[in-house]
Amino acid sequence: MDEFVSVLDLTESGDMFAAKRIRDEVADIQYAVRRAMDRGLSLEEMRAAEKVRDAANAASEILNEIL
Numbered sequence: 222m223d224e225f226v227s228v229l230d231l232t233e234s235g236d237m238f239a240a241k242r243i244r245d246e247v248a249d250i251q252y253a254v255r256r257a258m259d260r261g262l263s264l265e266e267m268r269a270a271e272k273v274r275d276a277a278n279a280a281s282e283i284l285n286e287i288l
Contacts, residue, residue, distance in 0.1 A: 226239050226242075226243060228243070228283075228284070228287060228288070231243070231288060232287055232288065240284075240288045243284065243288075244281075244284055244288070247277055247280050247281050247284065248281070250273070250277045251274070251277045251278065251281065254270050254273050254274045254277065255274070257270055258270050258271075258274070
């Protein structure tokens, strides 16, 4: 996504196209992190990847609750 989109603005506007783009972007991040983890990472990279994975999973759960 090239521009910042506030989830709060989405809840107020009801722009489902923008909401889908955000959900798709989070899903892309989740997929990319899983692929990288499956291929194998150093211990330091794995720790960083786990944090990114956890953040993306949290974002997905939040989006499911509010959109």
